[in-house]
Amino acid sequence: MAKLLFLQNLEYEFLGPMYISSMVKVRHECSLAVGSAAGDFASVMETFKPDVVAFSIMTGSHRWSLNIARVLKAKYNVLTLFGGAHPTFFPEFIDEEGVDVICRGEGEDATLDLLDALDAGKDFSGIGNLYVKQKSGITRNPVRTLNKELDVYPFPDRELYKELGPGTDRSVRNIITSRGCMFHCSFCFEDSIRELYKDKGQHVRVRSIGKVIEELRELKEKHGVRTVYFCDDVFGINRKWLYEFLDVYKKEIGLDFLCLVRADIMCSDENYAVKLKEAGCKSVFFGIESGSERLRNSVLNKNLKDKDIYGAARMLHKAGLPFRTYNIVGLPDETLEDAFNTVKMNIAIKADYPWCSIFSPYPRTALTLYAQQKGYLSRDFSPDAISGSFFIDSQLKLPDIRRIENLHKFFQTAVLAPWTLPLVRMLIKLPPNLMFRLWFGIIYFYVFLKSEKRSFFKTLGFALRSYRHLLEK
Numbered sequence: 402m403a404k405l406l407f408l409q410n411l412e413y414e415f416l417g418p419m420y421i422s423s424m425v426k427v428r429h430e431c432s433l434a435v436g437s438a439a440g441d442f443a444s445v446m447e448t449f450k451p452d453v454v455a456f457s458i459m460t461g462s463h464r465w466s467l468n469i470a471r472v473l474k475a476k477y478n479v480l481t482l483f484g485g486a487h488p489t490f491f492p493e494f495i496d497e498e499g500v501d502v503i504c505r506g507e508g509e510d511a512t513l514d515l516l517d518a519l520d521a522g523k524d525f526s527g528i529g530n531l532y533v534k535q536k537s538g539i540t541r542n543p544v545r546t547l548n549k550e551l552d553v554y555p556f557p558d559r560e561l562y563k564e565l566g567p568g569t570d571r572s573v574r575n576i577i578t579s580r581g582c583m584f585h586c587s588f589c590f591e592d593s594i595r596e597l598y599k600d601k602g603q604h605v606r607v608r609s610i611g612k613v614i615e616e617l618r619e620l621k622e623k624h625g626v627r628t629v630y631f632c633d634d635v636f637g638i639n640r641k642w643l644y645e646f647l648d649v650y651k652k653e654i655g656l657d658f659l660c661l662v663r664a665d666i667m668c669s670d671e672n673y674a675v676k677l678k679e680a681g682c683k684s685v686f687f688g689i690e691s692g693s694e695r696l697r698n699s700v701l702n703k704n705l706k707d708k709d710i711y712g713a714a715r716m717l718h719k720a721g722l723p724f725r726t727y728n729i730v731g732l733p734d735e736t737l738e739d740a741f742n743t744v745k746m747n748i749a750i751k752a753d754y755p756w757c758s759i760f761s762p763y764p765r766t767a768l769t770l771y772a773q774q775k776g777y778l779s780r781d782f783s784p785d786a787i788s789g790s791f792f793i794d795s796q797l798k799l800p801d802i803r804r805i806e807n808l809h810k811f812f813q814t815a816v817l818a819p820w821t822l823p824l825v826r827m828l829i830k831l832p833p834n835l836m837f838r839l840w841f842g843i844i845y846f847y848v849f850l851k852s853e854k855r856s857f858f859k860t861l862g863f864a865l866r867s868y869r870h871l872l873e874k
């Protein structure tokens with residue numbers, strides 16, 4: 402039996418490690434610890450004595466994981482394993498000191514094979530999806546064919562995060578009913594993942610209704626969940642599946658739920674919003690990205706018309722279903738007036754929970770390449786330069802960027818109280834400052850709390866612990 406220990410710095414349940422944990426626990430041990438400095442993990446390293454320390458990382462958190470891995474590797478001589486979006490899209494991460502193995506793409510089978518090999522004392526350099534660094538050099542294995550049936554994976558191990566303890570709000574839990582997305586937004590990594598798995602099986606896969614319901618029943622009965630968050634890229638991408646699912650969900654689960662949809666899919670059927678509402682949906686999230694149809698479709702490749710956004714909002718209001726909109730400002734080619742138009746569109750559709758970020762240029766996405774071609778960003782911009790948060794400032798050289806950064810801080814205020822718009826227009830002329838960030842933090846917290854119906858004190862604790870950097874900068 403081999404021992405796998407996941408480490409992370411965010412007090413948040415990640416589905417990736419939970420899926421891997423339930424897969425490997427069949428014949429190995431798996432645990433997880435949350436901390437911020439290497440010293441925080443000393444006791445778990447000494448008591449659990451892992452063979453492998455693992456990190457599930459996104460671009461941004463990769464720097465933290467690297468620092469921790471280096472310290473733990475030097476002290477405990479342990480094998481380090483990294484998976485998730487960052488090593489998948491930036492496989493050169495294997496070259497970093499302190500990194501022994503990275504996993505690209507889906508990790509369940511690869512991790513199980515790795516632990517089996519370690520347990521048996523066998524060579525593990527040839528395992529599909531893994532890049533393995535050894536004294537003799539680095540072996541880069543291709544990804545294996547995707548499992549067509551997502552149902553073959555055991556349900557995510559909900560015990561893995563038990564140490565998060567009572568300070569964390571666990572009444573809202575994430576679940577995923579599909580993997581993959583069929584759209585091509587230029588700011589997203591979906592095209593890269595499709596490319597990685599080219600000729601390796603079907604990219605978009607949906608779980609069977611029966612299995613999702615079974616998992617939900619366990620969540621409800623064993624884990625006391627109050628609200629379910631379907632964190633699929635696009636929930637109910639297949640309308641027939643969705644409607645059948647909602648019928649069963651209503652009868653057999655009946656919990657409140659939140660989900661992310663696309664406005665155009667919603668508009669394809671007048672009953673869509675009503676069906677969601679009747680099944681227990683409390684809030685719907687969808688992306689607008691930009692109020693400018695030109696930016697949204699020509700630059701962001703979102704393939705979403707204004708009329709669909711207005712149509713979806715109308716249907717949601719009619720069904721009495723509040724909604725969160727996702728917006729981005731500071732986009733390549735964007736002017737201050739374009740950013741104001743995004744505010745105005747949110748006002749026009751009466752978005753209940755407007756949400757806005759500043760564009761983060763993730764290298765190797767089509768949009769970042771475009772920004773580099775147009776001279777908004779240096780050609781050698783690396784993932785290491787990505788800001789820890791997309792709520793602070795922009796890395797693009799745009800004529801109006803300081804004002805756009807300021808507008809971001811008042812985005813939610815202006816949408817929820819449109820009479821403040823003239824005041825916002827004046828305030829954003831001032832240099833970006835701590836007061837603006839503080840104001841943003843307060844309104845963001847208020848809107849987030851309302852939209853996800855989370856516990857006030859637990860969310861406040863989480864926000865203060867996670868978003869300290871917003872105030873520190």
Ligand code: B12
Nearest residue numbers: 415416417455456457459460462484485486504507508590
């Ligand atoms: C839910 C979610 C979150 C949640 C939880 C994060 C998580 N990792 O679960 C929260 C809210 C915390 C979050 C935050 C952010 N997110 Co996010 N998030 C997602 C989302 C929508 C779903 C993730 C999920 O649960 N997938 C389902 C599981 C089963 O898949 P998975 O996580 O990929 O895990 C599989 C493999 O990756 C692999 N794997 C994962 N971890 C590990 C670890 C090991 C050791 C191994 C071997 C394998 C392995 O095996 C898993 C099972 O097959 C994805 C989009 C997507 N479709 O994946 C974006 C996504 C992961 N997020 C993204 C981004 C950009 C962010 C932010 C950086 C945004 C920001 N600027 O603040 C922040 C980062 C915050 C931080 N401090 O790190 C990008 C990542 C791009 C990148 N290069 O890193 C994604 C891919 C969205 C996108 N399409 O662009 N996010």
Ligand code: SF4
Nearest residue numbers: 582584586589591634
């Ligand atoms: S719809 Fe969402 S997941 Fe799909 S490509 Fe666009 S941003 Fe990415």
